[in-house]
Amino acid sequence: MRSDRDNPFRIAQEQFDRAAALLELPDNVREVLRVPQRELTVRFPVMMDDGSTRIFTGYRVQHNLGRGPTKGGIRYHPSVDIDEVRALAMWMTWKCALVNIPYGGAKGGVVCDPAQLSSGELERLTRRFATEVAIVVGSERDIPAPDVNTNPQIMAWFMDTLSMQQGHTINAVVTGKPIEVGGSLGRNEATGRGVSLMVREWARRQRRRLEDLRVVVQGFGNVGGVAASLISALGCRVIAVGDASGGYLCRNGLNIAEMRRYAAQHPRRLLEGYSAPGVERIDNRALLETPCDVLVPAALENQITDQNAERIRATLIVEGANGPTTPQADEILEERGIVVVPDILANAGGVTVSYFEWVQGLQSFFWNEQDVNHRLEQIMVSAFEQVCDLADRRGISLRLAAYLLAVRRVADANLIRGLYP
Numbered sequence: 008m009r010s011d012r013d014n015p016f017r018i019a020q021e022q023f024d025r026a027a028a029l030l031e032l033p034d035n036v037r038e039v040l041r042v043p044q045r046e047l048t049v050r051f052p053v054m055m056d057d058g059s060t061r062i063f064t065g066y067r068v069q070h071n072l073g074r075g076p077t078k079g080g081i082r083y084h085p086s087v088d089i090d091e092v093r094a095l096a097m098w099m100t101w102k103c104a105l106v107n108i109p110y111g112g113a114k115g116g117v118v119c120d121p122a123q124l125s126s127g128e129l130e131r132l133t134r135r136f137a138t139e140v141a142i143v144v145g146s147e148r149d150i151p152a153p154d155v156n157t158n159p160q161i162m163a164w165f166m167d168t169l170s171m172q173q174g175h176t177i178n179a180v181v182t183g184k185p186i187e188v189g190g191s192l193g194r195n196e197a198t199g200r201g202v203s204l205m206v207r208e209w210a211r212r213q214r215r216r217l218e219d220l221r222v223v224v225q226g227f228g229n230v231g232g233v234a235a236s237l238i239s240a241l242g243c244r245v246i247a248v249g250d251a252s253g254g255y256l257c258r259n260g261l262n263i264a265e266m267r268r269y270a271a272q273h274p275r276r277l278l279e280g281y282s283a284p285g286v287e288r289i290d291n292r293a294l295l296e297t298p299c300d301v302l303v304p305a306a307l308e309n310q311i312t313d314q315n316a317e318r319i320r321a322t323l324i325v326e327g328a329n330g331p332t333t334p335q336a337d338e339i340l341e342e343r344g345i346v347v348v349p350d351i352l353a354n355a356g357g358v359t360v361s362y363f364e365w366v367q368g369l370q371s372f373f374w375n376e377q378d379v380n381h382r383l384e385q386i387m388v389s390a391f392e393q394v395c396d397l398a399d400r401r402g403i404s405l406r407l408a409a410y411l412l413a414v415r416r417v418a419d420a421n422l423i424r425g426l427y428p
Contacts, residue, residue, distance in 0.1 A: 013309050013333065015094035021334050023097065026410035027418075035426075036418050040100075043093050045069040049139035053132045056125050063132060065117040067140045069149055070096035073420040076147055077113035078103060078358055078365075080154025080183075081136075081165075084307075087116035091308070095154075098329050099358065101413035102351040106390045108362045111417075113149050115140065121156045122275050133161050137168040144169070146179035146369070152361050153183040153229070155307070159195070163188050179368035182361035191364035193379035194357075199233025199305075200380065201356020202327045204387045205348045206238055206301055209323055212395065215300075217242040223297050223321070224248045226305035227277055230327045230354065232267055234303055239263040247289070247297050250306075252279035254294030256287045296320060304331035305354075311336045319345060326350035341404055349406035351413060352394055359386050 020041050027037045047067045052060045066089055069077040079099040092114045099112030117136055121129055143149055153162055162184045170176045178189035186192065193200075210217050220243040224235040227250040239245045244260040250270075255261065255278060262283065270277040295302065295310065298320040304310045305327030311319060312332075316339035324340070325348045326332065332340070332347060340347055360383055367373045374382075398408035 013312070014090050015308050015330050016090040016097075018308075018330060018333055019094040019097045022406070022410060023101075023414065026407065026414045029407070030411060030415055030418065032414070032418050036421060039421060040071065040414070040417060043068045043070045043096055044072060045143065046089070046093070047140060047143055048089065049136070051135045051139050053128065053135055055128055063117055063119055063136070065115065065136045065139065066092045067113065067115040067143055067149070068092045068096040069111065069113045069143065070100045071111040071417060071421075073417055073424060074104060074111055075109035076111070076145075077149040078110040078152070078361060079113035079115065079149075080152045080357075081115040081117070081157050081161075082154035083117050083119050083121045083156040083161075085118060085120045086307075087118045092116050094308070095329055098351055100417060101410060102355045102358055104413040104416040105351050105394075105409055106355045106359050106386050107416070108359060108386075110150075110358070110362065113151075114154075115151055116154075129161070130164050133164045134168045137165045138172070141169055141172060144180065146177055146365070150179065150361070150365055151181045152357070155228075158229070159183055159185045159190060162190075178371070179365050182364040182368075184364070189364075189368050191360055191367055191379060192374070192376035193383070194360045194364055195229060196233045196237070197360035197383060198230045198327070198354050198357035199235075200237055200383060201359070201387050202230065202234040202303060202305070202325055202353055203237035203241060204356070204384060205325045205353045205391060206243065206303075206323075207241055208388055208391045209325075209346070209348065218244075220244065220300040221246050221298075222301045222303065223294060223299040224303040224305060224327075225254075225291065225294055225310065226250060226303075226327065227266070227270060228305075230357075231303065231305035232270060232277075234305055234327055235263050236267055238301075238303075243301070246299060247294055248278070249289075249291050249294040250277045250279075252277065254289040254291055254297075255281060256289050256294070256297065257283075257285050259285060261286065301325060303327050306331070309333060311340070313339060316340055317343075319343075321345060324348065326353045329354065337404070337406060347404065347406055348391075349409050352390055352405070352409050355390065356383055356387060359383055
């Protein structure tokens with residue numbers, strides 16, 4: 008059971024309340040925006056390989072529909088609960104508004120450990136969950152995507168299930184699909200690419216040489232692994248990375264390409280068992296506290312709290328994960344002069360290219376990877392500049408500046424549309 012202190016939905020509401028107060032939003036608008044518009048909880052049976060039946064719990068939450076259909080990933084994880092999904096849906100609303108794409112925020116999840124499920128069990132779970140939430144999703148209503156422990160194959164099963172129910176293929180009902188069934192080039196790398204762009208743009212504004220930056224990345228999946236690879240390609244020295252198996256440290260710099268190959272060969276274990284000359288094993292607590300220039304938390308929420316914020320020894324934090332830093336930790340980091348590029352900006356690359364994929368699916372007209380990456384870079388760099396400029400003008404943190412921009416856009420949409428009936 009989560010305490011109120013580390014409850015992600017309470018954290019999301021606290022972040023919103025601070026921005027709403029500075030924006031002087033009317034009370035009726037605050038009440039609408041601080042809670043989800045729709046929530047669906049489902050409990051569904053899945054036949055296991057041994058012939059037994061297990062009941063799983065899943066969620067789909069739609070936070071706000073003021074700017075368009077809702078958008079958000081589906082995660083499979085043992086710790087998924089309704090408050091986590093509520094928070095993630097709210098953060099998605101702000102994220103979409105910040106990069107100015109026409110979506111509201113949603114999120115979904117199933118309480119399970121995919122590492123303990125066979126491929127057949129995972130497929131049956133996905134297809135049944137897709138059927139259960141079909142009443143609220145659709146290409147013009149709510150478009151799911153991959154998240155923690157889900158991938159393009161799971162999105163393909165999800166799309167196929169809904170397509171079979173309609174009797175024709177619906178490419179745009181999910182994003183993050185394999186290229187062969189309507190996915191977008193560049194989608195798998197998009198979130199990590201956005202993170203790397205934030206590192207590059209911060210270094211440019213600070214007149215720091217990329218080659219001088221030491222980087223630590225927590226998480227080595229689709230976000231952390233890609234981010235580490237692209238940050239390394241920029242010329243930075245990635246000195247530590249970590250996943251569920253622990254941390255891997257080499258002060259002279261890790262061979263990220265080699266580690267990515269190892270993780271690809273062990274998709275269920277990722278880096279577990281990896282070793283190389285000069286690489287030291289550390290725990291995840293020590294990983295976050297490793298002295299560095301840039302820290303990228305790209306795992307789960309609530310990683311940097313008031314319990315460890317005083318020991319963080321980074322100049323810049325780029326939030327690859329959703330909600331990795333608590334409000335109490337934010338205050339400590341700000342007092343210490345540590346800059347945080349917030350999640351709703353730093354990891355918006357994934358939803359941005361998901362938007363591109365959705366548009367391509369609706370049009371049945373597809374772009375090459377160079378076009379996708381160029382459009383992504385334009386949107387991410389523009390959003391970063393807007394946030395930094397507002398933060399500089401008002402003397403506030405990047406997180407608060409990002410929230411002021413995003414919440415204002417969503418509030419304006421709701422005010423302009425009015426209240427029905």
